[in-house]
Amino acid sequence: MSQLYDFHGGIHPPQHKDAATGRPIQQLPLPPQLYIALAQSVGNPARPTVSVGQPVLKGQQLAEPDGRLSAAVHAPTSGTITAIGPHPFAHPSGLPVATITLAPDGLDSWQPRSPLAWQDASPAQLRSHLQDMGVVGLGGAVFPTHLKLGASPLATLVVNGAECEPFISCDDMLMRERAAGIVDGIRIAAHALQAGQVLIGIEDNKPQAIAAMQAACAGTPYRVVSIPTKYPSGGAKQLIRLLTGIEVPHGTRATDLGVQCLNVGTLYAMARAVLHGEPLLSRVVTVTGAVAYAANYEVAIGTPLAWLLQQAGMADAQTEVIMGGPMMGITLPDLHAGLPKAGNCLIAKSAALFPPRPPEQACIRCGDCASVCPAQLQPMDLFWFAKSRNFGKAQERHLFDCIECGACSYVCPSQIPLVDYYRFAKSEIWAAERDKKNASLARQRHEFRQFRIERDKSEKAARLAARAAEQAAKLASQAATPAAASTAPAASGMDDAKKAAIAAALARAAAQKEAKPLSEQHTSGLDDAKQAAIQAAMARAAARKAASDAAKAADAANPDSPPATTPAQTGMDDAKRAAIEAAMARAAARKAAADAAKAADAANPDSPPAAAPTQTGMDDAKRAAVEAAMARAAARKAASDAAKAADAANPDSPPATTPTQTGMDDAKRAAVEAAMARAAARKAAAQAQKDASE
Amino acid sequence: MNTLLLALLVMVALALLLGAVLGYASVRFKVDADPLVDKIDDILPQTQCGQCGHPGCRPYAQAIASGEEDINKCPPGGEDGIHKLAELLGVDFKPFDAGAAQPKPKAVALIDEATCIGCTLCIQACPVDAILGSAKQMHTIIASECTGCELCLPPCPVDCIRMIPHGTDLTNWKWRYPTIPIKAVKP
Amino acid sequence: MSRHATHIAQPVTVSRVMLKVLAALLPGIAVSVYCFGPGVLVQLLLATLTALGAEAAVLRLRQRPVAPALADLSAVVTAWLLALSMPPLGAWWMIVVATLFAIVLGKQLYGGLGNNPFNPAMVGFAVMIVSFPAQMAAWGTPLAALDATAQLQWIFTHTLPAGSSVDAVSSATPLDVLKTGLLQGGQDVAQLLLQPRFGQWGNAGGEWVALAWALGGLWLWQQKLIPWRTPLAMLAGVLAVSLPLWLWQPAHYASPLFHLLNGATLLAAGFIVTDPISGSTTPLGRLIFGFMVGVLVVVIRVFGGFPDAVAFAVLIMNMAVPFIDQTTQPRVFGRKGGRHA
Amino acid sequence: MDLGHYLLILVSTVLVNNVVLVRMLGLCPFMGVSRKLEAAIGMGAATTFVLTLGAGSSHLVNQLLIAADLTFLRTLSFIVIIAAIVQFTEMVIHKTSPVLYQVLGIYLPLITTNCAVLGIPLLNAQQNHSLAESLVFGFGSAVGFSLILILFGALRERLEGADIPAPFQGTAIALVTAALMSLAFMGFGGLTR
Amino acid sequence: MSTPPTVWQDIARKGLWQQNPGLVQLLGLCPVLAISNNVVNALALGLATTLVTALSSATVSSVRHWVPHDIRNPVFIMIIASLVTCVDLAMNAWLHELYLVLGIFIPLITTNCIVMARAEAFASRQPVREAAWDGAMMGLGLTGVLVALGALRELLGKGTLLAGADKLFGPAGHHLSLQLAGPDYQFLLMLLPPGAFLGLALLIAGKNALDARARQRQAAAANPATLANTGTTP
Amino acid sequence: MRKAATQARRSAITLAAFATTATVLLASTWLATHQQVEANEAATRAALLAQALPAGSFDNDLAANALPLPRSVAQQLVQRDAAKVYLARQHGQLSGVVLEAAAPNGYGGRIELLVGIARDGTVQGVRVVSHRETPGLGDYIDLAVSPWARQFAGKPADSRWAVKKDGGDTDYISGATISARAVSAAVARCSDYYRSAQARLLQGQP
Ligand SMILES: Cc1cc2nc3c(=O)[nH]c(=O)nc-3n(C[C@H](O)[C@H](O)[C@H](O)COP(=O)(O)O)c2cc1C
Ligand SMILES: Cc1cc2nc3c(=O)[nH]c(=O)nc-3n(C[C@H](O)[C@H](O)[C@H](O)COP(=O)(O)O)c2cc1C
Ligand SMILES: Cc1cc2nc3c(=O)[nH]c(=O)nc-3n(C[C@H](O)[C@H](O)[C@H](O)COP(=O)(O)O)c2cc1C
Ligand SMILES: Cc1cc2nc3c(=O)[nH]c(=O)nc-3n(C[C@H](O)[C@H](O)[C@H](O)CO)c2cc1C
Numbered sequence A: 001m002s003q004l005y006d007f008h009g010g011i012h013p014p015q016h017k018d019a020a021t022g023r024p025i026q027q028l029p030l031p032p033q034l035y036i037a038l039a040q041s042v043g044n045p046a047r048p049t050v051s052v053g054q055p056v057l058k059g060q061q062l063a064e065p066d067g068r069l070s071a072a073v074h075a076p077t078s079g080t081i082t083a084i085g086p087h088p089f090a091h092p093s094g095l096p097v098a099t100i101t102l103a104p105d106g107l108d109s110w111q112p113r114s115p116l117a118w119q120d121a122s123p124a125q126l127r128s129h130l131q132d133m134g135v136v137g138l139g140g141a142v143f144p145t146h147l148k149l150g151a152s153p154l155a156t157l158v159v160n161g162a163e164c165e166p167f168i169s170c171d172d173m174l175m176r177e178r179a180a181g182i183v184d185g186i187r188i189a190a191h192a193l194q195a196g197q198v199l200i201g202i203e204d205n206k207p208q209a210i211a212a213m214q215a216a217c218a219g220t221p222y223r224v225v226s227i228p229t230k231y232p233s234g235g236a237k238q239l240i241r242l243l244t245g246i247e248v249p250h251g252t253r254a255t256d257l258g259v260q261c262l263n264v265g266t267l268y269a270m271a272r273a274v275l276h277g278e279p280l281l282s283r284v285v286t287v288t289g290a291v292a293y294a295a296n297y298e299v300a301i302g303t304p305l306a307w308l309l310q311q312a313g314m315a316d317a318q319t320e321v322i323m324g325g326p327m328m329g330i331t332l333p334d335l336h337a338g339l340p341k342a343g344n345c346l347i348a349k350s351a352a353l354f355p356p357r358p359p360e361q362a363c364i365r366c367g368d369c370a371s372v373c374p375a376q377l378q379p380m381d382l383f384w385f386a387k388s389r390n391f392g393k394a395q396e397r398h399l400f401d402c403i404e405c406g407a408c409s410y411v412c413p414s415q416i417p418l419v420d421y422y423r424f425a426k427s428e429i430w431a432a433e434r435d436k437k438n439a440s441l442a443r444q445r446h447e448f449r450q451f452r453i454e455r456d457k458s459e460k461a462a463r464l465a466a467r468a469a470e471q472a473a474k475l476a477s478q479a480a481t482p483a484a485a486s487t488a489p490a491a492s493g494m495d496d497a498k499k500a501a502i503a504a505a506l507a508r509a510a511a512q513k514e515a516k517p518l519s520e521q522h523t524s525g526l527d528d529a530k531q532a533a534i535q536a537a538m539a540r541a542a543a544r545k546a547a548s549d550a551a552k553a554a555d556a557a558n559p560d561s562p563p564a565t566t567p568a569q570t571g572m573d574d575a576k577r578a579a580i581e582a583a584m585a586r587a588a589a590r591k592a593a594a595d596a597a598k599a600a601d602a603a604n605p606d607s608p609p610a611a612a613p614t615q616t617g618m619d620d621a622k623r624a625a626v627e628a629a630m631a632r633a634a635a636r637k638a639a640s641d642a643a644k645a646a647d648a649a650n651p652d653s654p655p656a657t658t659p660t661q662t663g664m665d666d667a668k669r670a671a672v673e674a675a676m677a678r679a680a681a682r683k684a685a686a687q688a689q690k691d692a693s694e
Numbered sequence B: 001m002n003t004l005l006l007a008l009l010v011m012v013a014l015a016l017l018l019g020a021v022l023g024y025a026s027v028r029f030k031v032d033a034d035p036l037v038d039k040i041d042d043i044l045p046q047t048q049c050g051q052c053g054h055p056g057c058r059p060y061a062q063a064i065a066s067g068e069e070d071i072n073k074c075p076p077g078g079e080d081g082i083h084k085l086a087e088l089l090g091v092d093f094k095p096f097d098a099g100a101a102q103p104k105p106k107a108v109a110l111i112d113e114a115t116c117i118g119c120t121l122c123i124q125a126c127p128v129d130a131i132l133g134s135a136k137q138m139h140t141i142i143a144s145e146c147t148g149c150e151l152c153l154p155p156c157p158v159d160c161i162r163m164i165p166h167g168t169d170l171t172n173w174k175w176r177y178p179t180i181p182i183k184a185v186k187p
Numbered sequence C: 001m002s003r004h005a006t007h008i009a010q011p012v013t014v015s016r017v018m019l020k021v022l023a024a025l026l027p028g029i030a031v032s033v034y035c036f037g038p039g040v041l042v043q044l045l046l047a048t049l050t051a052l053g054a055e056a057a058v059l060r061l062r063q064r065p066v067a068p069a070l071a072d073l074s075a076v077v078t079a080w081l082l083a084l085s086m087p088p089l090g091a092w093w094m095i096v097v098a099t100l101f102a103i104v105l106g107k108q109l110y111g112g113l114g115n116n117p118f119n120p121a122m123v124g125f126a127v128m129i130v131s132f133p134a135q136m137a138a139w140g141t142p143l144a145a146l147d148a149t150a151q152l153q154w155i156f157t158h159t160l161p162a163g164s165s166v167d168a169v170s171s172a173t174p175l176d177v178l179k180t181g182l183l184q185g186g187q188d189v190a191q192l193l194l195q196p197r198f199g200q201w202g203n204a205g206g207e208w209v210a211l212a213w214a215l216g217g218l219w220l221w222q223q224k225l226i227p228w229r230t231p232l233a234m235l236a237g238v239l240a241v242s243l244p245l246w247l248w249q250p251a252h253y254a255s256p257l258f259h260l261l262n263g264a265t266l267l268a269a270g271f272i273v274t275d276p277i278s279g280s281t282t283p284l285g286r287l288i289f290g291f292m293v294g295v296l297v298v299v300i301r302v303f304g305g306f307p308d309a310v311a312f313a314v315l316i317m318n319m320a321v322p323f324i325d326q327t328t329q330p331r332v333f334g335r336k337g338g339r340h341a
Numbered sequence D: 001m002d003l004g005h006y007l008l009i010l011v012s013t014v015l016v017n018n019v020v021l022v023r024m025l026g027l028c029p030f031m032g033v034s035r036k037l038e039a040a041i042g043m044g045a046a047t048t049f050v051l052t053l054g055a056g057s058s059h060l061v062n063q064l065l066i067a068a069d070l071t072f073l074r075t076l077s078f079i080v081i082i083a084a085i086v087q088f089t090e091m092v093i094h095k096t097s098p099v100l101y102q103v104l105g106i107y108l109p110l111i112t113t114n115c116a117v118l119g120i121p122l123l124n125a126q127q128n129h130s131l132a133e134s135l136v137f138g139f140g141s142a143v144g145f146s147l148i149l150i151l152f153g154a155l156r157e158r159l160e161g162a163d164i165p166a167p168f169q170g171t172a173i174a175l176v177t178a179a180l181m182s183l184a185f186m187g188f189g190g191l192t193r
Numbered sequence E: 001m002s003t004p005p006t007v008w009q010d011i012a013r014k015g016l017w018q019q020n021p022g023l024v025q026l027l028g029l030c031p032v033l034a035i036s037n038n039v040v041n042a043l044a045l046g047l048a049t050t051l052v053t054a055l056s057s058a059t060v061s062s063v064r065h066w067v068p069h070d071i072r073n074p075v076f077i078m079i080i081a082s083l084v085t086c087v088d089l090a091m092n093a094w095l096h097e098l099y100l101v102l103g104i105f106i107p108l109i110t111t112n113c114i115v116m117a118r119a120e121a122f123a124s125r126q127p128v129r130e131a132a133w134d135g136a137m138m139g140l141g142l143t144g145v146l147v148a149l150g151a152l153r154e155l156l157g158k159g160t161l162l163a164g165a166d167k168l169f170g171p172a173g174h175h176l177s178l179q180l181a182g183p184d185y186q187f188l189l190m191l192l193p194p195g196a197f198l199g200l201a202l203l204i205a206g207k208n209a210l211d212a213r214a215r216q217r218q219a220a221a222a223n224p225a226t227l228a229n230t231g232t233t234p
Numbered sequence F: 001m002r003k004a005a006t007q008a009r010r011s012a013i014t015l016a017a018f019a020t021t022a023t024v025l026l027a028s029t030w031l032a033t034h035q036q037v038e039a040n041e042a043a044t045r046a047a048l049l050a051q052a053l054p055a056g057s058f059d060n061d062l063a064a065n066a067l068p069l070p071r072s073v074a075q076q077l078v079q080r081d082a083a084k085v086y087l088a089r090q091h092g093q094l095s096g097v098v099l100e101a102a103a104p105n106g107y108g109g110r111i112e113l114l115v116g117i118a119r120d121g122t123v124q125g126v127r128v129v130s131h132r133e134t135p136g137l138g139d140y141i142d143l144a145v146s147p148w149a150r151q152f153a154g155k156p157a158d159s160r161w162a163v164k165k166d167g168g169d170t171d172y173i174s175g176a177t178i179s180a181r182a183v184s185a186a187v188a189r190c191s192d193y194y195r196s197a198q199a200r201l202l203q204g205q206p
């Protein structure tokens, strides 16, 4: 038995887990529609790689990750894509997000699966495989798992089977029934991380799970540790502290301290992905509360929650439903959302289980919240500052160390929804930081503009002065020839000339001086070049995409296809327009690339005046954007011309607004992308500048 | 008379000594830049809109630092900005200057590209170089760089620039204040 | 239905907490009534009515809902603690004025429950002892033979039925008698304590009241309504000053036991320094706060101008609470060292 | 005199006859520079420096004035000396610690117009203190001032979040708090009999 | 509104109400709080202060062009201090009894923040007449607060008004004194330092309430539609 | 540094000029007022002492006729090392004395007193100069608050110098006996001293 290191605070709310653990994990038929949101991880939403109307196979990638923190999304079953667009989402905001709608064809036919020979694969290969398979943390944070396998060797891998929140039992059931699969996952993770030891922490209120895991671990060095039941022992930091004594401070990665924590469900999904080549297509969800058949269900990602709850026997569609546990879960604003990867539990509220919270009273500073806070914060102070919008103070008191576990809200005798206040304060702080960042960018641009205007002015002044000097010199020489001429004019002429010359020199010096700070950044020049290249690449990609979109549109507009709502002509036009646009974009991109190359050349440390590259770098980016805009304009004009022509040609066809709109949208997307690229370039340049100045 | 002379002697001696010390110190410990301006400028939203009556945020910051201007003149900064300035300067919060422009929701400018005649007037007005285009060409606004200052609206000869309020999405959605505070109506 | 981030909560409310505090006061009240007569109950009643009335009036003026604020019972706790610190047979207007100051100045001007930095009951008490020292010094003798009607007559009309001794209503408290005796010189502590006013342990009758407060305090602690740190630290502070003095010059300084059983020491330990709102909230801060209150109580009693100093000691330390809290922030999970001003 | 005597002066000036709460001197900075704890600490430090130095040097000048029978110059000469000390301090701080300067802001020159800074030397003169006594008196008063200022600063920071009735928001509640502080300090009365 | 206020009216309004030193700027608090336990002392000190502020503002303004920046403070202070000493000597000579009561607070007018603040903020930038008027108005504003606070404290604390008026007005002043409560009445808190703070707090709160009401009325007048839904605030 | 020196000189001279003007102004005011001020101050002092001795019972300047008391006596009367006795004369004859005294055991600490005693030992007046008794309770001993202290005027030397409660002659206010007791005791000490030192005092020696 290994030593346990208790953590501060914690609470013991009633468990309510039995309701759903009476029966094994249930399978459900496929729902009529699947709503697969593109935002399935902490990062950016994934970028769709399929189009409306496209038939897909089970396991086929629907969207590719957009950035490191993003996760791929796959088809949970075979069927047809019927829509890509905003749809309700399981998020407290209630805002719709981009979602792929899949109509299952009932065949559930797999695409070819490619397992990974993990023992021979390099860690990098394993990671990219996991990213491709869309494996994210199922413990609640939906952090892409491949990123968690980066640091090796690692002293300790902590496996999180605590499942400390009331009502939730999906991990419990998974461990009871699929312990072997979990241990497979552990094996892979431990291998990838070269973990020194593996500790599996399970709360002692799950004896069957502990037994099953112990059995599955027999013969392995992995240790199953029974930990006391106390919320929130399943919090990664708390579990790590409990099992290893290590405290992971806020803002530090656990791996820096030699530990990593993975949820059992995640490990199971990892095993499926690696050993069977199955992407993350489904998960076990606890459905409990005011439902007739409380149980754990294995459900496809994207399953409409309303449908799922109906299957579980929720009588009243108006019932409020919590996704997650009663401590940290969210009240779902719209049950039409599809099940996200993060959805571990659905609780239909009933007045008996969730009596309405008594009205909030003033904080009496009793300190109960502080005594249960696992982060050892002083929640009443955080509340006090958050309530009075004193966010600086709240941050000083480590608001961001709060893990939003809700223990404080649970015990507060004044019935203050403390976590609500923390979330409010946190999002205000984030917003303020965004504003601040924007403000400093704006300041930079404004200052640059001032500088540019100044420079232009002084250059102009210098030119004028030079001309004046020339003039004066000429005058002087003229005046000097006749010997008898009075000295005064000559002298004054001389003086003038001299003065002008001095003025010119001064102006030049000033201009140089002002130009200097910018000229010192060789790096930024280089960066700009790189940025421009990237931009060019992106522009090219956009162009390609636009082309393919156009092609697709053309396909769809095929006169043979059943309900041809869009007139064929327009479709044709669209294609043409897109093609034009693509061509232009490509041209622009090429030019940008060339420019970039030039800029890179210029930025060569050997090349004389280093002021130029920065300028060119900046200007290039802009020029590229301008060109893109022009291309867009041209394309649009072409499109509208075409539409007009089509209209003229076919007076019966309905007004061709839709296609134009789509065209607009495409154009806009390209513009946005270009703008983004440019912003990134700016940022990189600013960063480089900062680095250089440091 | 004796008293008067003695008094004069004492005071003049004192004054001479102190005057010398101070005069020396004033040169010796001279400070040029005022660090306060930077701090104030840091708080201002950098919209550069000029609604405060100054040509940009920094001039306003300078005016505040020198005590010539009140802290409640910047509409884009909102009440929040006034609070921050009040805290920085150790003065009491005061509500928005009644006569001045009032804060409004944040927005970005959008050029109706079909109407734009490419006169470049808006480019010259934009304080942060967020408008692209060249003569006789259609112009476009880089939304991410636009501060919403509205300075480009008046110069446009064909009135083709509109302000579009910021929308909400998952990246900028905010948790709202938990309860409606029981506050008496603000006077 | 309101949607909160945390969907479940313990079924506790402030009213319940305050009700328990009131319940914990009952044993002490019972003993007090036994010792000083039903005048105590009159004081409690007057204080309660005034407190509720004042609170309602302020809230009405501010256009705030009145009922929930009254229902939290915190005003009643304030009123009771104040009434129990005031002379049991004080004139009716005294407790009324004291309660008005406690509730209006000490609490509502700051925004009511939870916002007041000073202990309202002690504010009320301090205002009175500063303004009316003579009237505040006059306590009834415990176990005095003054019946209920006579007490009522005294409280409301300031007259006594024929034949009653004024001593029954206006004798000084033991702390006062001791202080006066020592000031007068000539007698040492031991001799002074032979006077009947001091009974067996230094406060005839009063020691039982004190022990009853302690009982109530212990029950509150057992109910997890008060932390152990503050009261214990306060008692330690009392000992830390009184014990060395007593050991050094027993003729001049009373024993720690005397200090514990007299005045409001035990009432304060159980109910006053534990006021969560005006006290410190950090673990170390609670120790400092309590200890310093204890120290100041004895220092002012022995060397200062007031025979009992609980109110001033508490107010002085209330003043320092925000600073103490800020400098004694506990270590946050995962971070090195605590405190960050 | 013995150490106890000075200790008594110290206790008396810091607690019993606190400049701000009992003698009622130095109230403008007490109200003005106590919104933030940080500023309060800075102001306390600056005042302590000026007040101690001012008490000492004005004592010396006072001896001179008494010797020359020029006591009517007392106020004038004291204040000139103090003003000079303040301005010198200001310039040094402005140069060496812009942060501190910024925190103290407009209040540093106002130290000159802090009554305590003139009042304490005048009290020293009135009570015929020796040089050492003057210094302790000045230092003790300044410590009393700083102590109160700092506690008040922390208190006011906490009050920022309180739900204070509208007419009392701002300075009024600060004054109410000062009233309660001075009430609490009455508890120290008679401590140094 | 009628004609716009003249400069003089504006200065007066600022000194007496809008920028009142005692209620708004919170300058010159020490004498306000220390000498306000009865009306007579308050009035005497207020008038003395007014005299000094007016004279010093005028003087500062008239010499403002000759003072180099770095010795601005010492010079101003010197001017103020000598004026104060003159007042001090004069009161000592001709109002001796009062002088004894006001004690150290007469020389302390020197450091009365409001005097210096006006010298710095107004007089050093304005012509002589405006500066003198400003000084006088600020002084009167302070006097007003002193007297109001004195009255409040005297009334609540002792139940009298203008007790000891003879010290200021000579023997005839006896008739001015009022006894408004029983001779036994005494509420010490108001006479002690806490009462001073509390009294000023009440005055400021009162001013805030009045200003709020005025603003509300103004807003209502400007926009009658909102009248219905803005309740009266305390 | 040249610049600094110049600036220093300039500032010094300006300041000196202002100082000169200010001093002239002050000195002239002083000249105009100092006689009146001195007269006032003398009157105040006299008034203070006169509360200890009735007006008309002496014709000399008391303040100018002060003698230091011997150390042991000072210890006894004021618990300090130094104290004074003022000799009052009528037509050159000693008509009484005013003693500085103190009661160390007031409720709030020391009470400083002036005690006037007629030539025959009758106490003529007791005046509290400073005290720290509780305002509203023990401060009745101050003449500014109540006429309590006047009861001492005319009490013969052999009075019982104690509060009535302790069997003496002195009135007191119930609830604040300590203050009265302390003052009474101090007066008693003065009376005792005068009786023992009368002969020497008559010769102008303490
Ligand atoms: C308060 C709190 C409680 C949590 N409880 C659990 C839990 O019971 N089980 C779990 O697997 N993860 C829980 N988590 C999530 C973990 O902190 C962590 O994100 C997860 O174990 C990491 O594994 P994953 O990346 O595989 O999801 C909790 C988090 C918090 C903040
Ligand atoms: C607000 C207030 C109200 C008072 N009301 C009364 C009262 O109703 N009856 C009364 O005797 N004294 C009242 N007093 C106190 C008296 O003014 C006075 O101090 C007291 O009666 C002293 O009298 P005693 O010592 O003879 O009891 C009140 C004091 C204050 C501050
Ligand atoms: C706060 C307070 C202040 C007191 N101040 C004095 C005082 O200044 N003078 C005094 O003689 N008694 C004062 N006392 C009263 C004494 O403590 C004591 O009760 C009284 O002198 C003795 O009672 P007696 O006069 O009835 O014998 C005060 C009492 C209290 C509670
Ligand atoms: C344990 C405990 C002790 C309390 N002690 C006091 C007290 O000493 N004085 C008081 O006015 N209120 C006390 N209260 C009541 C309440 O906290 C007080 O009215 C608030 O300070 C008002 O905001 C107490 C409440 C509790 C729960």
Ligand code: SF4
Residues within 6 Å of the ligand: A362, A363, A364, A365, A366, A367, A368, A369, A370, A379, A380, A383, A408, A411, A412, A413, A414, A415, A416, A418
């Ligand atoms: S538990 Fe609630 S009432 Fe108690 S201190 Fe925390 S927030 Fe305040």
Ligand code: SF4
Residues within 6 Å of the ligand: A369, A372, A373, A374, A375, A376, A377, A379, A401, A402, A403, A404, A405, A406, A407, A408, A409, A418, A419
């Ligand atoms: S929600 Fe935050 S403050 Fe509250 S107990 Fe959990 S970690 Fe602590």
Ligand code: SF4
Residues within 6 Å of the ligand: B044, B045, B046, B047, B048, B049, B050, B051, B052, B053, B054, B055, B056, B057, B058, B060, B073, B074, B075, B076, B077
């Ligand atoms: S009003 Fe406009 S220009 Fe002025 S500070 Fe604010 S954002 Fe900057």
Ligand code: SF4
Residues within 6 Å of the ligand: B111, B115, B116, B117, B118, B119, B120, B121, B122, B123, B133, B139, B155, B156, B157, B158, B159, B160, B161
């Ligand atoms: S000012 Fe208007 S028309 Fe001219 S370029 Fe700008 S947007 Fe186009």
Ligand code: FES
Residues within 6 Å of the ligand: D025, D026, D027, D028, D029, D113, D114, D115, D116, E027, E028, E029, E030, E031, E111, E112, E113, E114
């Ligand atoms: S500090 Fe401003 S008047 Fe005293």
